[in-house]
Amino acid sequence: MHQAATAPQDGEEFSLAERAYRAIRDRLVMLEIRPGAPINEEQLGQSLGVGRTPVREALKRLQYERLITTYPRRGTFATDVNITDLAHISEVRQELEPLACAQAARRATAADRAALTALRRQLEAAESRPHDAVELMHLDLRVHRTIYATTHNPYLEDTLVRYDNLATRIWCLFIDRLSDMAGHVGEHGPLIEAVVAGDPDRAAHLARRHVEGFEQAIRGAI
Known part of the structure; x- marks a missing residue:
């Protein structure tokens, strides 16, 4: 079972994009999304209860952090563990x-x-x-x-x-x-x-x- 996004602390309120980012990040880090696996924006949004826009914003950050990789005409994938x-x-x-x-x-x-x-x-x-x-x-x-x-x-x-x-x-x-x-x-x-x-x-x-x-x-x- 996937864990929910990290809960806010000390009264912090996270945006939908931040919640999506934290949840997807930890799935990638814990290899719940396996290295090399394709990233499906719609499925992620449904599992997190958010729309595709927050998911896309989260994926932009995760690409910068080397947790996902996007290939032209092929799609987006979880980065391999090397x-x-x-x-x-x-x-x-x-x-x-x-x-x-x-x-x-x-x-x-x-x-x-x-x-x-x-x-x-x-x-x-x-x-x-x-x-x-x-x-x-x-x-x-x-x-x-x-x-x-x-x-x-x-x-x-x-x-x-x-x-x-x-x-x-x-x-x-x-x-x-x-x-x-x-x-x-x-x-x-x-x-x-x-x-x-x-x-x-x-x-x-x-x-x-x-x-x-x-x-x-x-x-x-x-």
């Missing part, structure tokens, strides 16, 4: 993830710390029961996106969301071959604690180690 992109994506994330986590530790508001603490509790709950790979991946995405928002730097946030989306697609492609996915997602616990505690050096260190571990895990699964 393992050769892993090194390029990791190169960017190894520099920006530590920066983001350090800035989040410096800038976190009381509301940010509360949101991160709630996610920490969700991580603990997930660790205490049988692992559902899809549930863990959604939780992983929520942790990353919450930390990026906590930087209070919209340019850094947007950039890292894009690269984390691309990394997650690679992760999902190899999800059945990864032996310690729960352990990888569980690494967010100490990272969240460092951000909430306002310790930028520890947060940066843990973030860098997390990204390096992600690349090693994928290469080990290939």
